Amino acid sequence: MPRLNFSALRERAGIVYAAGQAPVELDERSSMRIAQDSELQTMPNAGIPSLFTTYVDPRVIEVLVTPMNAAKAFKERKLGSWTDETVSVPVVENVGSVTTYGDFNDNALSDANVNYPYRQTYHYQTIIRIGEREMEKAGRARLDWATQKQTSAALALNKFQNKSYLFGIEGLEIFGMLNDPSLLPSIAGKPWAKMDVQSIYDSIQRLYTQLVSQTGGLIDVDASMTMLLSPTMNAAITATNMYGLNVSDMIKKNFPNLKIVTIPEYKTKAGEMVQLVVDEYEAIPTVELGFTEKMRVHALIQKQSGYEQKRTQGTVGALIYRPMFIASMLAS
Numbered sequence: 001m002p003r004l005n006f007s008a009l010r011e012r013a014g015i016v017y018a019a020g021q022a023p024v025e026l027d028e029r030s031s032m033r034i035a036q037d038s039e040l041q042t043m044p045n046a047g048i049p050s051l052f053t054t055y056v057d058p059r060v061i062e063v064l065v066t067p068m069n070a071a072k073a074f075k076e077r078k079l080g081s082w083t084d085e086t087v088s089v090p091v092v093e094n095v096g097s098v099t100t101y102g103d104f105n106d107n108a109l110s111d112a113n114v115n116y117p118y119r120q121t122y123h124y125q126t127i128i129r130i131g132e133r134e135m136e137k138a139g140r141a142r143l144d145w146a147t148q149k150q151t152s153a154a155l156a157l158n159k160f161q162n163k164s165y166l167f168g169i170e171g172l173e174i175f176g177m178l179n180d181p182s183l184l185p186s187i188a189g190k191p192w193a194k195m196d197v198q199s200i201y202d203s204i205q206r207l208y209t210q211l212v213s214q215t216g217g218l219i220d221v222d223a224s225m226t227m228l229l230s231p232t233m234n235a236a237i238t239a240t241n242m243y244g245l246n247v248s249d250m251i252k253k254n255f256p257n258l259k260i261v262t263i264p265e266y267k268t269k270a271g272e273m274v275q276l277v278v279d280e281y282e283a284i285p286t287v288e289l290g291f292t293e294k295m296r297v298h299a300l301i302q303k304q305s306g307y308e309q310k311r312t313q314g315t316v317g318a319l320i321y322r323p324m325f326i327a328s329m330l331a332s
Contacts, residue, residue, distance in 0.1 A: 058142055065155065066264045068162035070177070071289060073226050073261040073277075074318070079290040080121065082314050086173075087290065088118040089319065120173045121292050123314040124160060126153050131306040154295065157313045164315040165289045166265050174317040177228070177287070178265070178273065182320055184214060186328035191272050192236035200236055200247045203329070207276045208255070211327035215278070219325075224257045224279040230267035233274060233331070234260060271332025278325035286325040290316030 079087045096110030128149045138145035168175040175181065187210055192200045204227075212219060219225075237247040237260075251258060266273045278286050292314030301308045320326065 056142065060143065060148075065159070067262070068158055069261055069263045070162050070165040070318075073228055073263070074287045074289050075285065076289045076291060078292065078294075079316050079319075080292050082121075082123055082293045082296065082312070084121055084292060086118045086120050087292075087316050088116045089321070091115045091117060091321075118173065119175075119290070119316050119319065120169075121314055121316055122164070122169045122172055122174055123293065123312060124157070125310055125312045126156050128153050128309045128311065129306065130308075133305070153311050157295065157311060161291065161313055161315055163265075165318050166263070168317045169315070174315065175320075177275070177318045177320075178268070180318065180320050180323070182323040183326060183328065184323055186273070186330040189272075189274070189329040189331040191331045192233050192239075195236070197239050197241040197245065197247055197250075200239065201250045203331075204247075204251065204276075205254075207274060207327050207329050210329075211276050211278070211325070214324045214327060218281065219278055221255055222257060224259075225255065226259045226261060226277045226279055228261055228263055228266060228273075228275040228277065230272055231262045231264060232267055233272050234262045271330045274329045274331065276327045281322065281325060284321060286320065286322050288319045288321070290319050292316065 091114065093113045093115075094110075095113060097108045099105065099108035130146055130149060135145050164174065164176065166176040166178050168179055187207070189203055189206075192203065195203070208221070211225075237251065240246040251260075266275075280286060293312055296312040298310040298312065
């Protein structure tokens with residue numbers, strides 16, 4: 001083995017001796033260690049990995065979606081099952097006439113007429129797919145991945161169900177609150193954000209007057225009613241006049257049984273839609289939201305290294321039994 005040049009090693013190591021100081025005797029192995037210690041054999045340290053200085057909050061913040069409020073306005077009802085293709089609700093009209101009595105008069109007749117209007121059903125699905133490796137990777141990040149995917153499936157199905165209650169299903173005999181052909185024409189109005197307190201209340205009163213006219217006086221201000229409108233229009237009823245009175249106060253005073261439900265979809269391309277609906281008359285609801293299935297969970301299928309599961313729902317849309325109990329206004 002060739003001899004090492006200790007002088008060169010000392011120079012490279014930056015070792016300087018004072019005058020008259022004897023150098024320390026080093027063997028070959030210690031000289032090798034000093035050479036390695038004085039000169040970096042790795043990249044300069046830029047700090048420890050950020051992973052070890054990052055705190056992960058155990059809470060999971062979910063992204064918000066627009067409210068699904070159709071079911072807050074009206075009751076949902078199960079109609080049939082997922083094997084039914086159509087749903088029919090009998091509608092009976094009682095008719096009759098009278099005439100002057102006579103012992104042998106046999107004219108004038110009372111009868112009943114029945115119709116069977118129908119609606120089609122529509123079933124839709126979504127699939128949850130979970131891999132074993134992705135489950136374990138999410139677990140290391142403290143995420144309950146299976147629950148998150150189940151929540152996503154429920155949200156997707158319910159968002160579609162809510163949409164079907166408002167717009168129906170295109171191409172099928174399924175209609176919603178905004179496009180049912182039996183609805184009476186809307187009256188014209190203006191956006192409430194551009195109006196003062198009195199003008200907004202006058203607009204609501206005009207809508208109520210239209211409802212009284214359509215029903216032939218069957219209702220009064222004490223009737224249980226629901227007003228559907230967009231969040232923008234609902235915000236306008238908080239406007240206050242110079243006397244400290246706002247629209248909300250006036251509504252509560254004059255319509256004690258009126259419920260207000262905000263639905264984002266009532267802000268349409270054509271303008272702001274407002275509907276005033278009588279909840280029920282003689283124990284018959286004006287509107288029901290129909291479904292055949294709610295979260296039907298199918299069999300869990302095990303794959304080679306994961307799982308799949310289908311989930312299904314079915315809708316009939318909005319069933320409007322008595323359109324005359326709905327007054328609409330389009331503010332544009």
